[in-house]
Amino acid sequence: MAKFKKKKKGGSGAINTASLPDIVFMLLFFFMVSTTMKEVEMKVITRLPEATELSRLERKSLVTYIYVGVPMRQYQRSHGTEPRIQLNDQFATPEDIQSFIAQEREAMREHERPLMTVSIKADYDCPMGIITDIKQALRRAQALRINYSARQGDDLAYNF
Amino acid sequence: MAKRDIQEVNAGSMADIAFLLLIFFLMTTTMDTDTGLTRMLPPPVLDDQEPPPPIRERNVFEVLINAQNQLLVERQPMALSQLRDAAKEFIENPLNLDHLPAKEMVDVPFFGTVPVTTNAVISLQNDRGTQYQMYLAVQNELQAAYTELRDEISRRQFNRPYRDLTSDEQAAVRQIYPQRISEAEPRNFGGRN
Numbered sequence: 001m002a003k004f005k006k007k008k009k010g011g012s013g014a015i016n017t018a019s020l021p022d023i024v025f026m027l028l029f030f031f032m033v034s035t036t037m038k039e040v041e042m043k044v045i046t047r048l049p050e051a052t053e054l055s056r057l058e059r060k061s062l063v064t065y066i067y068v069g070v071p072m073r074q075y076q077r078s079h080g081t082e083p084r085i086q087l088n089d090q091f092a093t094p095e096d097i098q099s100f101i102a103q104e105r106e107a108m109r110e111h112e113r114p115l116m117t118v119s120i121k122a123d124y125d126c127p128m129g130i131i132t133d134i135k136q137a138l139r140r141a142q143a144l145r146i147n148y149s150a151r152q153g154d155d156l157a158y159n160f
Numbered sequence: 161m162a163k164r165d166i167q168e169v170n171a172g173s174m175a176d177i178a179f180l181l182l183i184f185f186l187m188t189t190t191m192d193t194d195t196g197l198t199r200m201l202p203p204p205v206l207d208d209q210e211p212p213p214p215i216r217e218r219n220v221f222e223v224l225i226n227a228q229n230q231l232l233v234e235r236q237p238m239a240l241s242q243l244r245d246a247a248k249e250f251i252e253n254p255l256n257l258d259h260l261p262a263k264e265m266v267d268v269p270f271f272g273t274v275p276v277t278t279n280a281v282i283s284l285q286n287d288r289g290t291q292y293q294m295y296l297a298v299q300n301e302l303q304a305a306y307t308e309l310r311d312e313i314s315r316r317q318f319n320r321p322y323r324d325l326t327s328d329e330q331a332a333v334r335q336i337y338p339q340r341i342s343e344a345e346p347r348n349f350g351g352r353n
Contacts, residue, residue, distance in 0.1 A: 017175070020175045021175045024182055027182055028178055028181050028185065031185035031189055032185055035185050035189040049292060049297075051196075051197055051296055052304065053300050053304050054195040055196070055197070056193055056194070056195050057193070057194040057196065060194075063194070123292065124293035124296075125292065127288060127289050128288055128289070128290040128295050131295070132286075135343075138201060139201050139203065139204040140204050142204070143201075144200055144201040146198070146199055146201055147194075147196040148197045148199065148296055149194060149195070149196040150196050151195065152195065
């Protein structure tokens with residue numbers, strides 16, 4: 001009983017997969033270009049506030065980040081539970097900002113330095129005191145373009 | 161001369177390698193684009209600098225936020241939901257009222273000579289205890305007031321929203337509604353630190 005017929009010799013041949021690598025490479029390049037590696041290890045908790053009138057930060061190479069928030073659980077023993085500033089991988093005080101900005105600016109190309117933007121990624125529940133300190137330090141450091149990082153929210157979020 | 165057969169390189173594993181890399185980048189990628197409210201800080205005040213001349217009261221829209229996240233707008237308590245309309249009325253001064261900013265006739269390209277509230281300033285002051293979300297919400301509402309006004313006039317003049325205008329047209333609209341949100345020097349008034 002020949003339930004399984006032998007394939008005829010003249011059947012359609014194997015599908016040509018020569019273009020598969022091309023397609024995969026195309027996807028690969030897309031992800032390589034669009035990806036941003038996490039550069040710093042977060043030591044503070046930043047739950048971003050919500051806003052509606054957002055603009056996009058265009059060029060990542062011009063942006064310097066300042067993180068503000070309550071230290072993560074494993075750091076609370078050594079750094080307390082009050083909101084703290086994180087610059088790069090370290091906890092910092094507002095006095096450190098000026099030298100940090102100078103250092104970041106030094107690392108930039110010269111013609112890009114005036115376009116430097118500082119993005120403040122702060123937890124929504126922070127008191128404004130620490131933010132004000134940061135802003136004053138940034139003014140002294142002549143880093144005047146700032147960006148309050150926020151995520152898209154809906155209008156109904158405002159029930160103050 | 162004997163013709164040599166050119167050996168074909170087996171490229172079947174290329175797809176595997178590419179897939180491997182692809183999956184790696186898929187895993188490590190974070191697609192979140194950074195968004196936020198962009199602001200310019202005022203340059204630092206030098207000690208020997210003369211204080212700026214006082215601004216007439218009708219030209220200032222004073223917004224205060226206290227440590228309990230309550231708003232005081234032009235000395236009146238206000239809910240956040242009303243702030244946008246109040247700010248719009250202040251910036252535009254549609255009825256030419258005396259307590260709202262004075263208008264000046266300004267030549268603007270595309271528009272001709274139009275009345276503009278040239279000296280209007282929104283002054284924002286907050287307490288050290290104000291919650292960051294509240295501060296940002298107020299900034300957001302003020303920004304929205306400007307955005308709405310610019311959109312309205314763009315639609316009237318060009319039949320397009322502000323963001324679809326050319327850069328020249330945007331500059332003209334910005335000349336009519338310049339965004340001036342000033343943040344006062346920090347002061348600690350009332351409440352916890």
